[in-house]
Amino acid sequence: MTAFLERYGPWALVAGASAGLGEAFARALVARGLRVVLVARRSGPLEALASELRARPGAEVRTAALDLARPDVAEEADRIVQGLEVGLLVYNAAHSVIGPFLDHPLEEQLRVIDVNCRGPLALAHRLGTQMARRGRGGIVLMTSLAASQGSPLIASYAASKAFNLVLAEGLWDELGLRGVDVLACRAGATDTPGYASSRPKATVPLQDPARVVEATLRALGRGPSLVPGGFNAFSAFLLGRLLPRRTAVRIMGRATRRLYG
Numbered sequence: 001m002t003a004f005l006e007r008y009g010p011w012a013l014v015a016g017a018s019a020g021l022g023e024a025f026a027r028a029l030v031a032r033g034l035r036v037v038l039v040a041r042r043s044g045p046l047e048a049l050a051s052e053l054r055a056r057p058g059a060e061v062r063t064a065a066l067d068l069a070r071p072d073v074a075e076e077a078d079r080i081v082q083g084l085e086v087g088l089l090v091y092n093a094a095h096s097v098i099g100p101f102l103d104h105p106l107e108e109q110l111r112v113i114d115v116n117c118r119g120p121l122a123l124a125h126r127l128g129t130q131m132a133r134r135g136r137g138g139i140v141l142m143t144s145l146a147a148s149q150g151s152p153l154i155a156s157y158a159a160s161k162a163f164n165l166v167l168a169e170g171l172w173d174e175l176g177l178r179g180v181d182v183l184a185c186r187a188g189a190t191d192t193p194g195y196a197s198s199r200p201k202a203t204v205p206l207q208d209p210a211r212v213v214e215a216t217l218r219a220l221g222r223g224p225s226l227v228p229g230g231f232n233a234f235s236a237f238l239l240g241r242l243l244p245r246r247t248a249v250r251i252m253g254r255a256t257r258r259l260y261g
């Protein structure tokens, strides 16, 4: 715990902290003694979580209501962290468009790029600059098993998650040489409000957000990416490494059609 705090403290910023995995990250980081800045659009859930966390001895929690799709997200992040030494960034927020690609307006598809690609790139650049100057810190980008291959009915979301994975892998090497640990968490289906609101038509085994978060924080500094859960790790190996790419896409398509077709 102390080593984690020394390496990644004193402040952490969790982007997309009001629910699901982001909320679990906030809890786990406060439990490790970090001070946290919680960012999401809805101030109600953010404030509720913040006041619960502040009840813990020594906890320091700030909130910032922000739409991470904003074109000036980097400047907004500067404003939010002004005067704070942020040693850890968790970019957890995501926008997902589910259903046939052509059935959704272009603006909605482009929002996927704003929230899932431009947001993490901008925050990793801004906060990563400060971390590299200090020679220590960490960046976690949340991605998905869908990042390994094209995924019908969630095509733009999966493509954005591939962006997160490849960005994190590159920065793992590049920023790692400057003392900053970077990790992509390739999560599988996880029991969150976001997953529930996607209204899946079939039941699949869901992971517990707290366990995904613990595995992720433990893996930080140990490699470029992590697939939490044994079954998910096996699936990722099968789809991403063993099978021909077109077969992997077809298998993924069967799974997403069962859920969302």
Ligand SMILES: NC(=O)c1ccc[n+]([C@@H]2O[C@H](COP(=O)([O-])OP(=O)(O)OC[C@H]3O[C@@H](n4cnc5c(N)ncnc54)[C@H](OP(=O)(O)O)[C@@H]3O)[C@@H](O)[C@H]2O)c1
Binding pocket: 015, 016, 017, 018, 019, 020, 021, 022, 023, 039, 040, 041, 042, 043, 045, 066, 067, 068, 069, 091, 092, 093, 094, 095, 115, 142, 143, 144, 145, 186, 187, 188, 189, 190, 191, 192, 193, 194, 195
């Ligand atoms: N759950 C899964 O099955 C699963 C599987 C694989 C990967 N993942 C990845 O894990 C991450 C978290 O997923 P989750 O299921 O926990 O999501 P979630 O329950 O929908 O929560 C997403 C969080 O991001 C915030 N957010 C969304 N859009 C935002 C925006 N434009 N600006 C600011 N904040 C925004 C939401 O708060 P507000 O609504 O208040 O803004 C919320 O706090 C995502 O990156 C997702 O791709 C999840």
